[in-house]
Amino acid sequence: xxxxxxxxxxxxxxxxxxxxxxxxxxxxxxxxxxxxxxxxxxxxxxxxxxxxxxxxxxxxxxxxxxxxxxxxxxxxxxxxxxxxxxxxxxxxxxxxxxxxxxxxxxxxxxxxxxxxxxxxxxxxxxxxxxxxxxxxxxxxxxxxxxxxxxxxxxxxxxxxxxxxxxxxxxxxxxxxxxxxxxxxxxxxxxxxxxxxxxxxxxxxxxxxxxxxxxxxxxxxxxxxxxxxxxxxxxxxxxxxxxxxxxxxxxxxxxxxxxxxxxxxxxxxxxxxxxxxxxxxxxxxxxxxxxxxxxxxxxxxxxxxxxxxxxxxxxxxxxxxxxxxxxxxxxxxxxxxxxxxxxxxxxxxxxxxxxxxxxxxxxxxxxxxxxxxxx
Numbered sequence: 325x326x327x328x329x330x331x332x333x334x335x336x337x338x339x340x341x342x343x344x345x346x347x348x349x350x351x352x353x354x355x356x357x358x359x360x361x362x363x364x365x366x367x368x369x370x371x372x373x374x375x376x377x378x379x380x381x382x383x384x385x386x387x388x389x390x391x392x393x394x395x396x397x398x399x400x401x402x403x404x405x406x407x408x409x410x411x412x413x414x415x416x417x418x419x420x421x422x423x424x425x426x427x428x429x430x431x432x433x434x435x436x437x438x439x440x441x442x443x444x445x446x447x448x449x450x451x452x453x454x455x456x457x458x459x460x461x462x463x464x465x466x467x468x469x470x471x472x473x474x475x476x477x478x479x480x481x482x483x484x485x486x487x488x489x490x491x492x493x494x495x496x497x498x499x500x501x502x503x504x505x506x507x508x509x510x511x512x513x514x515x516x517x518x519x520x521x522x523x524x525x526x527x528x529x530x531x532x533x534x535x536x537x538x539x540x541x542x543x544x545x546x547x548x549x550x551x552x553x554x555x556x557x558x559x560x561x562x563x564x565x566x567x568x569x570x571x572x573x574x575x576x577x578x579x580x581x582x583x584x585x586x587x588x589x590x591x592x593x594x595x596x597x598x599x600x601x602x603x604x605x606x607x608x609x610x611x612x613x614x615x616x617x618x619x620x621x622x623x624x625x626x627x628x629x630x631x632x633x634x635x636x637x638x639x640x641x642x643x644x645x646x647x648x649x650x651x652x653x654x655x656x657x658x659x660x661x662x663x664x665x666x667x668x669x670x671x672x673x674x675x676x677x678x679x680x681x682x683x684x685x686x687x688x689x690x691x692x693x694x695x696x697x698x
């Protein structure tokens with residue numbers, strides 16, 4: 325399925341939603357394809373990552389009813405999603421209508437790999453199921469899928485795994501048994517031995533990453549609307565987040581490199597230790613408590629707002645450009661250059677302090693607010 329086929333099916337599933345709202349939704353998914361192509365993927369690969377358009381609509385419905393939609397975006401987009409959810413009930417494909425009539429069955433599927441060593445752990449095909457990764461005193465990797473599914477009792481989804489010995493890559497995935505992936509409201513729990521410290525990669529459609537222990541090397545999270553909601557993340561190397569509307573919302577983060585890319589998803593966290601942050605979003609916002617140590621933050625957004633909070637006596641070296649956005653601050657910057665004009669704004673200056681953090685960013689209409697922690 326290519327880009328046009330995916331978007332046509334999604335548009336049909338949106339039914340009689342108001343056209344302005346429908347355009348907002350379709351635009352976000354068009355951006356997903358554009359981002360995927362810029363990453364070297366084909367349209368077919370991007371569509372496969374997203375999954376069935378009708379299933380995506382149903383997964384939003386499940387999340388909306390549980391008040392856990394995972395959206396914290398502009399009001400227009402949130403309204404569009406709600407409209408899509410409602411219209412999906414009446415205008416989605418026959419397969420969805422059949423899925424809603426299926427029996428609700430409890431799922432409890434466990435797998436013990438007996439594997440003790442791996443350099444990479446992949447958790448894929450989760451669709452609407454949330455993911456937890458925890459450490460165990462056991463010497464081997466294991467997994468469990470639990471929850472409730474609206475499905476055929478004779479064809480229950482179950483958790484499976486595979487191992488690529490040449491790459492030392494262990495993969496967990498849900499075998500859906502031909503059932504609709506969006507029909508499951510559950511959790512995939514993966515236990516890893518204390519010795520594991522490699523790469524973790526998680527892929528979902530609307531499922532969230534709920535828990536992640538410390539001391540891994542790196543994390544990759546890809547989703548449409550799923551969030552990273554682990555209380556804290558502490559990794560040796562990098563965090564890579566790529567979503568359509570899903571956000572990263574953690575109490576605190578420590579890593580060398582944080583790369584966040586989204587259409588309307590946002591980033592909110594307190595940085596304890598960081599080398600570099602790269603934030604790219606169309607309309608998503610970024611809210612960061614900067615670390616006391618030096619680092620580098622870059623951002624690029626169209627309408628998303630940026631809020632930066634400085635801790636202790638740290639200083640920043642700031643460069644900011646926008647068309648209609650403005651710098652909002654009461655801090656005593658030493659201004660090197662500031663230009664205000666019709667359709668353009670630029671600022672370059674420094675806030676004196678210890679361990680300077682280099683900050684540079686561009687927006688179209690989003691403003692930048694800089695304050696100091698009280």
